[in-house]
Amino acid sequence: MKQLLRIDNYDLSLRMNGENIRVISSADLFVSEGEIVGLIGESGCGKSMLWKSLLGLADPQKWICSGELRLMGNPMDLSDRAALTEARGNQVSVILQDPMNAFDQLFTIERHFIETARAHVQWSKGEILKKATSLMRRLYIREPEKVLKMYPFQCSGGMLQRIMIALALMLDPPLLIADEPTTSVDVTVQREIVAMLKEVNRDRNTGILYISHDLKIIEDLADRVYVMYAGYLVESFPVSALQERKVFHPYTVKLLQSRPSYTKAYLPVLEGNPPSLLDRQAGCPFAPRCPKAVDACRSYDMHVYEIGNQHIVRCLRWEDENEPAQN
Amino acid sequence: MKRYLIKQLLLILPTLLIVTIISFAMIRLMPADAVDVYLVTHHLEKNEKNIAVAKERFGLDEPVPVQYLHWLKDIIHLDFGKTYSTNQAVAPMLGKALVKTLQLAAASAIWIVVVTPVLGIGAAAKPEGAMDRLTRIYCLCGTAIPTFVLGFILIRLFSVNWKLLPAIPDGSAVSLILPSFTLSLSHIAYFVQMLRNEMLENRGEMFVLYARARGLHEKRIFWSHLLKNSVQPLVNTMGISIGGLIAGTVIVENVFSWPGLGRLITKAILSRDYPVIQGYILIVAVTYICANTISDLMSAIVDPRIRLGKGDVS
Numbered sequence: 067m068k069q070l071l072r073i074d075n076y077d078l079s080l081r082m083n084g085e086n087i088r089v090i091s092s093a094d095l096f097v098s099e100g101e102i103v104g105l106i107g108e109s110g111c112g113k114s115m116l117w118k119s120l121l122g123l124a125d126p127q128k129w130i131c132s133g134e135l136r137l138m139g140n141p142m143d144l145s146d147r148a149a150l151t152e153a154r155g156n157q158v159s160v161i162l163q164d165p166m167n168a169f170d171q172l173f174t175i176e177r178h179f180i181e182t183a184r185a186h187v188q189w190s191k192g193e194i195l196k197k198a199t200s201l202m203r204r205l206y207i208r209e210p211e212k213v214l215k216m217y218p219f220q221c222s223g224g225m226l227q228r229i230m231i232a233l234a235l236m237l238d239p240p241l242l243i244a245d246e247p248t249t250s251v252d253v254t255v256q257r258e259i260v261a262m263l264k265e266v267n268r269d270r271n272t273g274i275l276y277i278s279h280d281l282k283i284i285e286d287l288a289d290r291v292y293v294m295y296a297g298y299l300v301e302s303f304p305v306s307a308l309q310e311r312k313v314f315h316p317y318t319v320k321l322l323q324s325r326p327s328y329t330k331a332y333l334p335v336l337e338g339n340p341p342s343l344l345d346r347q348a349g350c351p352f353a354p355r356c357p358k359a360v361d362a363c364r365s366y367d368m369h370v371y372e373i374g375n376q377h378i379v380r381c382l383r384w385e386d387e388n389e390p391a392q393n
Numbered sequence: 394m395k396r397y398l399i400k401q402l403l404l405i406l407p408t409l410l411i412v413t414i415i416s417f418a419m420i421r422l423m424p425a426d427a428v429d430v431y432l433v434t435h436h437l438e439k440n441e442k443n444i445a446v447a448k449e450r451f452g453l454d455e456p457v458p459v460q461y462l463h464w465l466k467d468i469i470h471l472d473f474g475k476t477y478s479t480n481q482a483v484a485p486m487l488g489k490a491l492v493k494t495l496q497l498a499a500a501s502a503i504w505i506v507v508v509t510p511v512l513g514i515g516a517a518a519k520p521e522g523a524m525d526r527l528t529r530i531y532c533l534c535g536t537a538i539p540t541f542v543l544g545f546i547l548i549r550l551f552s553v554n555w556k557l558l559p560a561i562p563d564g565s566a567v568s569l570i571l572p573s574f575t576l577s578l579s580h581i582a583y584f585v586q587m588l589r590n591e592m593l594e595n596r597g598e599m600f601v602l603y604a605r606a607r608g609l610h611e612k613r614i615f616w617s618h619l620l621k622n623s624v625q626p627l628v629n630t631m632g633i634s635i636g637g638l639i640a641g642t643v644i645v646e647n648v649f650s651w652p653g654l655g656r657l658i659t660k661a662i663l664s665r666d667y668p669v670i671q672g673y674i675l676i677v678a679v680t681y682i683c684a685n686t687i688s689d690l691m692s693a694i695v696d697p698r699i700r701l702g703k704g705d706v707s
Contacts, residue, residue, distance in 0.1 A: 118602075121606065123602065123605055123606060151605075151608055151610060151611075152608065153608070154605070154606055154607065154608035155606065155607040155608030155609075156608055159606075159607075160603075160606040160607075162599065162602070162603055162606065164599060167598070167599040167600065168599045168600060168602070168603040169600060169603070170600040170603075170604070170618050170621075170622065171600075171622075171697075171698060172618075172621050172622060172625070172695070172696060172697060173618070173621075178607075181604075181607075181609060181613070181617075182607040182608070182609070185607065185608045185609045185610065185613070186608055217697045217698070217701065219697075219698055220701065233607070
């Protein structure tokens with residue numbers, strides 16, 4: 067299967083007061099054609115910065131990225147901003163959270179469609195609007211012709227989120243990045259949006275990178291999952307591993323445990339907070355909160371183990387716990 | 394839009410009425426009695442007869458509300474009474490001075506509208522660049538230098554040393570340059586700073602990120618999304634500023650001997666010419682109201698949220 071997006075050994079650092087602070091460390095990730103990939107992690111762990119920097123949306127004055135990036139199989143230079151601008155909206159479309167603020171309130175919905183299309187293709191206004199109305203209709207927006215003439219502040223959040231999806235699909239991008247598109251809408255709309263993304267994925271074979279901190283949605287939607295903690299992709303596995311509870315990394319395990327199960331038992335809480343960017347120490351960033359941590363975890367970097375069918379875990383303790391069993 | 398326009402225009406009426414009441418009451422509240430002033434300025438003896446004559450002349454023998462209504466009727470007919478000092482009709486005097494002041498204010502407004510975008514956009518295009526630094530120095534000086542100091546410096550340089558521009562009005566458009574520039578300098582500094590800060594602030598907004606994420610080119614985002622969103626608050630402030638241009642000419646007109654409202658009112662205050670002061674207060678109030686209404690309408694043109702009413706799903 068064709069890989070739409072692939073990064074190898076990707077690092078991202080923030081320049082601050084003459085120091086470089088590591089935000090994302092040696093990330094390996096790929097999204098294949100027709101696949102929905104979930105990226106899960108706590109707020110501030112670097113999930114949004116990951117896609118922003120990959121698409122050239124991180125200010126080069128502040129952010130330094132290195133590593134290998136391939137888009138649609140072609141190697142991309144991370145500093146080639148013109149090429150990345152061209153790819154955005156065309157090869158890779160983005161759906162953001164908080165559509166109320168993402169749309170420019172002074173421009174009609176129509177203008178948003180037109181300017182996006184004009185940035186990439188030479189369509190006439192009629193063609194653009196025809197495409198827009200048909201897409202909007204397919205996303206269950208009633209009276210799309212009327213909606214096109216409206217301003218964003220006249221639409222509801224759920225409606226704008228659907229318009230955003232329509233806008234993202236206009237140029238038939240092979241890859242869609244959805245950055246927590248369901249955080250600012252209510253539960254019914256959440257379900258609708260998840261269902262719509264599934265439909266898009268099925269009908270158009272669009273690859274989707276779905277970023278969220280909601281494990282339930284990821285479990286519903288994704289084929290494969292990456293778990294991110296403090297800038298590290300600590301574990302990745304097919305979604306079946308999640309359903310069968312066959313995850314290994316202590317953080318993933320803890321995440322699973324802190325999910326409401328609708329029983330009377332108290333919900334276990336994952337104590338503490340992720341480390342701040344500034345006081346990151348040697349070794350595994352999860353060690354201070356990890357129940358399985360040993361001294362070695364605090365001094366050595368985590369080792370990457372491939373432990374089965376597309377299942378990768380980044381933890382020193384994997385070997386300790388599993389080596390004897392395998393022998 | 395039509396509904397909004399009518400609403401705004403209807404709102405002017407009560408405001409105007411309140412302004413007339415205040416300006417009428419203010420004169421009655423003055424420490425010096427109008428009758429006394431009249432007698433003193435006309436070198437009349439203070440006796441029963443003269444007081445009665447003066448009272449009748451100002452209509453002071455009637456109850457205050459009736460006085461107000463009489464006065465209001467006169468005002469509506471643009472009759473501001475006669476000056477105490479020279480017994481001339483106030484209205485044509487004010488009218489002539491108003492035209493002069495409007496010329497000055499309009500010339501200043503042109504300076505503002507031309508210079509502000511150049512400096513503001515130039516500074517915001519490259520933060521911390523040379524243009525931005527220079528603009529910042531200008532903004533600091535522009536807001537810090539008092540008008541009269543600047544006016545004299547400009548006269549010294551352009552009129553006395555280099556003999557390029559006239560310092561005293563000779564009726565030509567050229568003689569407008571120095572006073573209008575002096576008047577507009579601090580306004581420009583204020584607007585430039587505001588525009589620059591708005592643009593830099595808006596750069597971090599979600600709509601810019603989303604526009605970038607859709608593959609729009611930086612230039613396009615800058616000139617359409619960023620600029621339009623940043624100009625919007627300026628339009629609002631502009632209204633108040635234009636009112637200020639007209640009311641704030643007192644110093645500039647005195648420095649440049651410009652025969653406008655500012656000079657007229659200075660003279661009127663010094664000679665306690667109440668009808669003139671009253672007329673001036675009214676004119677300034679009306680100017681502010683007009684300027685505010687115009688800026689409201691301009692905001693409505695720029696910002697659909699005002700025009701259509703936010704959250705109005707039609």
